[in-house]
Amino acid sequence: MDARRKDSLLWGVVGGLAFLVLVQGYELLADEAVALTVKTGVALGVLVVTALAAHALRPRLAGNERT
Template identity: 50%
Template sequence: MGPRTKSALLWGAVGFMAFLVLVQGYALVVEPLVTITQGGVIAVLVGTATAASAYALEHRIAAWSARRVADETEPHGGDSKSKS
């Protein structure tokens, strides 16, 4: 399994578990929003969508970030080392 696929699957697992945590937290504070079965099905859909999005976008975001760092010529904060 390649690193891109592994990363996407891990992001999918994060999305899956985050949704379940939010549903459980809501049920503890207010009242159950969905049944356990409905929550599981929705969590699988959220995890699948998260994994697909991560697979499709992660390499593009990484390339954009690398270009942005490479294009920086001025130090952060705008203070230059030259003295007048």
């Protein structure tokens, strides 16, 4: 696996886990449970969208780095 694809997948994992943290905080504060299937489905969707966005925007963002 090349570095670009690996970076994109890792950003996707970060996005999915961040969503799960937000849902956990919601459940703790609202005393309302969210179904496991809903959490899993949305987290996977966030993972895919984040990975695709990271892959598509990498060339544009790479030029903004400071050296």
